[in-house]
Amino acid sequence: xxxxxxxxxxxxxxxxxxxxxxQIDWVIGAYTRGEVAEEQMSALLMAILLNxxxxxxxxxxxxxxxNSGIRMDLSRVGRPTVDKHSTGGVGDKISLxxxxxxxxxxxxxxxxSGRGLGHTGGTLDKMESIAGWRATMSPAxxxxxxxxxxxxxxxxxxxxxxxxxxxxALRDVTGTVESIPMIAASIMSKKIAEGTASLVxxxxxxxxxxxxxxxxxxxxxRTMVELGARAGVRTSALLTDMSTPLGRAVGNAVEVAESVxxxxxxxxxxxxxxxxxxxxEMVALAGLDADPAAVLASGRAMDSxxxxxxxxxxxxxxxxPTPRYTEQVAADEAGVIQRVDALxxxxxxxxxxxxxxxxxxxxxxAAGILCLVTPGDTVTVGQPLFELHTDTADxxxxxxxxxxxxxxxxxxxxxxxxxxxxxxVIRQG
Numbered sequence: 344x345x346x347x348x349x350x351x352x353x354x355x356x357x358x359x360x361x362x363x364x365x366q367i368d369w370v371i372g373a374y375t376r377g378e379v380a381e382e383q384m385s386a387l388l389m390a391i392l393l394n395x396x397x398x399x400x401x402x403x404x405x406x407x408x409x410n411s412g413i414r415m416d417l418s419r420v421g422r423p424t425v426d427k428h429s430t431g432g433v434g435d436k437i438s439l440x441x442x443x444x445x446x447x448x449x450x451x452x453x454x455x456s457g458r459g460l461g462h463t464g465g466t467l468d469k470m471e472s473i474a475g476w477r478a479t480m481s482p483a484x485x486x487x488x489x490x491x492x493x494x495x496x497x498x499x500x501x502x503x504x505x506x507x508x509x510x511x512a513l514r515d516v517t518g519t520v521e522s523i524p525m526i527a528a529s530i531m532s533k534k535i536a537e538g539t540a541s542l543v544x545x546x547x548x549x550x551x552x553x554x555x556x557x558x559x560x561x562x563x564x565r566t567m568v569e570l571g572a573r574a575g576v577r578t579s580a581l582l583t584d585m586s587t588p589l590g591r592a593v594g595n596a597v598e599v600a601e602s603v604x605x606x607x608x609x610x611x612x613x614x615x616x617x618x619x620x621x622x623x624e625m626v627a628l629a630g631l632d633a634d635p636a637a638v639l640a641s642g643r644a645m646d647s648x649x650x651x652x653x654x655x656x657x658x659x660x661x662x663x664p665t666p667r668y669t670e671q672v673a674a675d676e677a678g679v680i681q682r683v684d685a686l687x688x689x690x691x692x693x694x695x696x697x698x699x700x701x702x703x704x705x706x707x708x709a710a711g712i713l714c715l716v717t718p719g720d721t722v723t724v725g726q727p728l729f730e731l732h733t734d735t736a737d738x739x740x741x742x743x744x745x746x747x748x749x750x751x752x753x754x755x756x757x758x759x760x761x762x763x764x765x766x767x768v769i770r771q772g
Contacts, residue, residue: 347370357390362400388510388525391522395523401528405528407506408507408528411507413500413502417486423541424540425539426454426539426542427545427621433588433688436464436599439602440610440644441621442494447493447646450625450631453495455499456497464595464598468706469595469599472599478496479497480495482500485497492651492654496655499537523563526553531574540576541577541628542577543621543625544579546561546567546580546581548584549585549586550586550686551685560582567580582765584765586685587682590610593714595664606639606644618635619636666710668735668736672729673724674727677724678721679755681759683750687748690745692710694741694742694745695710696710697712707734710734712730712742718759
C-alpha cells in the first residue's frame, strides 16, 4: 500500500484526528518491515496515548497487528476452544490449575503464555521449574496435544502478531505502556491470532496490578470484550482484586507446588475460588454442561495436569527446586492484619531472583516468598509473616527493605473488610 507518509499519520493523530483503516494498515505493515523509523512510531504512540482512539481505530489497529503474522487454525482439535488471559499480578498462578481443570470439563485450552518482567510473574517461568518441561512447541504439536490432553501451556510462536512484539518493546522504553488502546490491541491481537473461539479475561485491579484504578481497569475490560465481539470471539472479562497477593506462594517453584495443592483438593481458598470462577465462565462460553467445582473435587483435573506436563517432556513426580537460603520476617507488634501489600511482596520476590529486570535475564526457579499471613489473621509479636527463598544470600537486604511496610497490623479484635475477589463481570451485549 503506498501514498502514505509516516509524518502525515503522526500529525493526524497529534491533531486529534481519526486514523483511517488504510492509514493504520500502512503504518503497522511499514513499521513491521522496518520502513517506519523507531522515532516516528514513538511519536505516533505518544500521540495515541495523549489523544486516545475510537473503537473503530482500536479494532482496525488490532486487525492490522493480527495480519502482520499467521492466524492459527484450531478447527481440527475436536473440542470447543477457550482460553484465559490475565493482565498480571502477584502470586497469580491461576493458569496452572485452570487449564487442566477446564480441559477436564471437556474443552481445549490453548494457553499461549509469556515470561515475567518486573514484579509480575510469568507462567512459563513457573512451569520451567518442573524437570524436563519445555515451553516451545510447533503448531502441529500444540494441536495434537489439545486434541489428546485438552490443554497446553506454551510460548507463543514468533510469527504470531510480530508487529505486537516490536510495538511492545518500543512502548516499554517510550513511556507509552499505559495507553488503554495499545494494551487492549496488544492482548487481543495475540489471543485472536491464536485461533481460540472463546476467551475469558482476568483484569486485575489494585496495588499489585498493572491497573491500580478500578475505573481504568473496567475501561480496559470493556475495550477488550468489544474487540473480541468484533472479531467473532466470544469474550468476557472478570475484574478481580489484586491488592493482596493471591494465595500464599509468590515465585516460581513455590507457585507450582501451590497449584498442585489446588488440583489435589486443597490449597488457599482464594486461589480455589478464582480458579473455579474463571473455569465456570470459560465452560459457559464454550457451551459445555459441566460443574468445574465438582470436576476439581473428582481428581480429573489432576489427571489432566499430569498428562499435560508429561506431554511437554516434564516429570509430574519430580521434586521441585528448593532454595539454598531462607529467611523469615517476624511481626514486631500484635494485632489483626489489616493489609498485605501485593506490590511490595511482588517487588521483594523479584529482588530475590524470582523475576527479571531485563528480558534476557534468567530467573531462579527456587526464589520467592511464602506469605504466612493474610488480612484478617491475628498475629502475636515474633510470629513469622513471610518466608523468603533465594539461591543468592546477598539478595536478602534489598528484599527485606521492600517488605518493611508491606504488612499493616491493626489493634486486636479489629474487623477487616476485604473487597470481593471477583469485583465485576463484563460480558458481550
